[in-house]
Amino acid sequence: MNGKDIIRLGLKGHLIGLALKAADARKGLSKRELLDELSSVIAHPQDYLDQPPYRGLAEELLKAESQQAAAERSRLRELPLAYDVWGPELIEDGARRQMNVAMRLPVSVAGALMPDAHVGYGLPIGGVLATRSAVIPYGVGVDIGCSMMLSVLPVENLERSEMLRLLQRHTRFGAGVGWEGRERPDHDVLDDPAWRESKLLGYLHGKAAQQIGTSGSGNHFVEFGTFRLDEPDLGLEAGEYVAVLSHSGSRGTGAQIAGHFTRVAERLHPHLDPEARKLAWLDLDSDDGQAYWQAMTLAGRYALANHEIIHARIAKALGVRALAQVSNSHNLAWKAELNGEQVVVHRKGATPAAAGQLGIIPGSMADPGYVVRGLGEPRSLESASHGAGRAMGRKDAERRIPKADMRAYLEARGVTLIGGGIDEAPMAYKRIDDVIAAQGDLVSVVGQFKPQVVRMDTGSEDI
DNA sequence: ATGTTC
Numbered sequence: 281m282n283g284k285d286i287i288r289l290g291l292k293g294h295l296i297g298l299a300l301k302a303a304d305a306r307k308g309l310s311k312r313e314l315l316d317e318l319s320s321v322i323a324h325p326q327d328y329l330d331q332p333p334y335r336g337l338a339e340e341l342l343k344a345e346s347q348q349a350a351a352e353r354s355r356l357r358e359l360p361l362a363y364d365v366w367g368p369e370l371i372e373d374g375a376r377r378q379m380n381v382a383m384r385l386p387v388s389v390a391g392a393l394m395p396d397a398h399v400g401y402g403l404p405i406g407g408v409l410a411t412r413s414a415v416i417p418y419g420v421g422v423d424i425g426c427s428m429m430l431s432v433l434p435v436e437n438l439e440r441s442e443m444l445r446l447l448q449r450h451t452r453f454g455a456g457v458g459w460e461g462r463e464r465p466d467h468d469v470l471d472d473p474a475w476r477e478s479k480l481l482g483y484l485h486g487k488a489a490q491q492i493g494t495s496g497s498g499n500h501f502v503e504f505g506t507f508r509l510d511e512p513d514l515g516l517e518a519g520e521y522v523a524v525l526s527h528s529g530s531r532g533t534g535a536q537i538a539g540h541f542t543r544v545a546e547r548l549h550p551h552l553d554p555e556a557r558k559l560a561w562l563d564l565d566s567d568d569g570q571a572y573w574q575a576m577t578l579a580g581r582y583a584l585a586n587h588e589i590i591h592a593r594i595a596k597a598l599g600v601r602a603l604a605q606v607s608n609s610h611n612l613a614w615k616a617e618l619n620g621e622q623v624v625v626h627r628k629g630a631t632p633a634a635a636g637q638l639g640i641i642p643g644s645m646a647d648p649g650y651v652v653r654g655l656g657e658p659r660s661l662e663s664a665s666h667g668a669g670r671a672m673g674r675k676d677a678e679r680r681i682p683k684a685d686m687r688a689y690l691e692a693r694g695v696t697l698i699g700g701g702i703d704e705a706p707m708a709y710k711r712i713d714d715v716i717a718a719q720g721d722l723v724s725v726v727g728q729f730k731p732q733v734v735r736m737d738t739g740s741e742d743i
Numbered sequence: 744a745t746g747t748t749c
Contacts, residue, residue: 421744422744422745423744423745426744455744455745455746456745456746479749480749482749483749484749496744496745497744497745498744498745499744500744529744529745530744531744531745532744532745532746534744534745535744535745535746536745536748536749538744538745539745539748540748540749543748611744
């Protein structure tokens, strides 16, 4: 009995040494008997776990088997599943490549790419992905529940200086920022029992309470502008109205949930192709999958509560109630039925657009945004773009866009800006009208919002 | 998008 005999049995690596050691302990047997016994151990290792000479080998064989099975479950398809792309001429190759990787995941069943698509972590921004009994934390993104809200207000001739004052007084921007002391608002979402149902959420409740009603940073904004309805809709007559539009998310709370569960998912898929590492998923039926789903849906409600507080503060300061309100989440996963099967639809920077469903697609700080109604297109998994989409990265924008050009762009459109930075310059975004035109089969336009006074976080480069 | 990681 030697190493070659063992290798002929199909064993590799450290298993060879373990088999030789076991064979040594059974040296009373003939070579034939020994080979038969080893073959039996290899075929049925679970039967040898309590037989001392073979125990170590049997354990290692079982471990190798389960690792191989795990690798098999993580193996990417050779080719991506087919998916539709809206406005392909508007989409950079990197976003296509990311979507192709997503469509090779063994859990993927369908997908689509929206015309505002650009590169993100894991799934591209503007990516829609349906999976079977799995949820991908980075298929939702860092800012879980990131969303839009529009309030149409019964006010006329609101002075620009008053808009400016209201935004200064009733919104808060910046990383880590919260309302202080007696200014801190309250909201039912903070009493949601889900906060007590996991250690992570219990820990995050304090941060959520501290930051509620704030706007954060990046592309988030609160703005006053005019909302134009060409036809009666939303319970309103056709006409031009004063409106408030906000883009906000789940702040630090959602970011920490996303970070935590992405790490859990990555640990659970050590064999996943490095290309798809950021697309690691959680089985929906597992404890981790259930915990993520619960935390994600809570973060979604929390994000909408942030908008509600922002809009309520402004309406209260004006002494009015909104005439109409529209809102939608564009970073979230939903359970849905696809071809008679239960699936999870991830929208990472995509507006839900079921037939008749209202949504908001903003342009940029100085370009119009649109209230839209979904057309229920199945090929887009009932989705549309979530905005114009970035045409250049933040660093690129800082290098390439002269401040004077941005100031001129704002001035030409009559937009007053509080905060903001070159990285959020309108020229760093795709043309919203091209993006809207590219999805005429996904949504119909209900009304147009034109920004007048915009507040954002201070960018890395002041303008 | 968040803010130095329960």
